[in-house]
Amino acid sequence: MAAEILRIPCLQDNYAWVLHDAASGITLCVDVPDAAPVKAALADRGWTLTDILLTHHHDDHIQGVADLRAATGAKVTGAAVDIHRLPALDRSVYAAERFTLGGLTVQVMDAPGHTIGHIAYYIPEAKAAFTGDSLMAFGCGRLFEGTAAQMWQTLSRLKALPGETMIYSGHEYSLSNARFALTIEPSNPTLSARAAEIEAARAAGEPTLPVLLATECSTNPFLRVSEPSVRAALGMEASSDGEVFAEIRARKDRF
Structure with a gap:
């Protein structure tokens, strides 16, 4: 087992x-x-x-x-x-x-x-x-x-x-994190669908963890800093991955 x-x-x-x-x-x-x-x-x-x-x-x-x-x-x-x-x-x-x-x-x-x-x-x-x-x-x-x-x-x-x-x-932060992620990639259909699932789960009092790493890689903006869609949304096409990450983290701090 x-x-x-x-x-x-x-x-x-x-x-x-x-x-x-x-x-x-x-x-x-x-x-x-x-x-x-x-x-x-x-x-x-x-x-x-x-x-x-x-x-x-x-x-x-x-x-x-x-x-x-x-x-x-x-x-x-x-x-x-x-x-x-x-x-x-x-x-x-x-x-x-x-x-x-x-x-x-x-x-x-x-x-x-x-x-x-x-x-x-x-x-x-x-x-x-x-x-x-x-x-x-x-x-x-x-x-x-x-x-x-x-x-x-x-x-x-x-x-x-x-x-x-x-x-x-360690924390049930999925709902607020999903809402922030949508400000970075509002046109990501996988993200939008998952965010809707999270909204429904939390409204029903259900947990949202654990989560598959592959799912995170397709929806978590902090893992997607090299994606053209993320870079374009931030106007950081020529920046390093580390610089893009830092900008997303700063935006989340202000969210």
């Missing part, structure tokens, strides 16, 4: 993600905005949490770690470069490092931009990338600490993953 991944709503618009690999018994949680809903989901499924993986240090991603670790004994993994502002780590990892959990290979991806020490986790056996606040549906995280150049490099690395990869990001 393939790994099962649960979406667990937390706080106002956060998600924790729990992956269970029945073959090995590994159960991991990516980010812990709030321990209570994660503990409830684990109890409902009868799963024992073995690992907690952290993407970055912001409170809305780590404030439930101490409670969840105390309740489960799970081992905590996070970025070595951010060890000074993360909860106590049992495993500190570096960009491009790989480690195994049961039968799963976890590839650590450098993902600065939103924060300097942000990382993402790619698990090829599950066709899953846990991107925190880097790549999001129709968007990317705000640049609180890093630069536009760093975030563009992050998105370029994530975009290079197989198109069949599912993207599990």
Whole structure:
């Protein structure tokens, strides 16, 4: 049986993600905005949490770690470069490092931009990338600490993953991100159709994540900076990809 991944709503618009690999018994949680809903989901499924993986240090991603670790004994993994502002780590990892959990290979991806020490986790056996606040549906995280150049490099690395990869990001921001994306590519029929689906889903109170990377590549303006339609809309036909990305990010900040 393939790994099962649960979406667990937390706080106002956060998600924790729990992956269970029945073959090995590994159960991991990516980010812990709030321990209570994660503990409830684990109890409902009868799963024992073995690992907690952290993407970055912001409170809305780590404030439930101490409670969840105390309740489960799970081992905590996070970025070595951010060890000074993360909860106590049992495993500190570096960009491009790989480690195994049961039968799963976890590839650590450098993902600065939103924060300097942000990382993402790619698990090829599950066709899953846990991107925190880097790549999001129709968007990317705000640049609180890093630069536009760093975030563009992050998105370029994530975009290079197989198109069949599912993207599990940290927030339910799809609706506002879709509305912004339409200001960049209003004539993109794939984007328009997907934005309508998002509007309907959110109106019904339904979640919009995870999302296929191939879908993001056809609708997310932050991944489409080399497209002639995007460049023409911005009047930046002769600009570099990084410059186009920076302009789109600046426009989103003002949106």
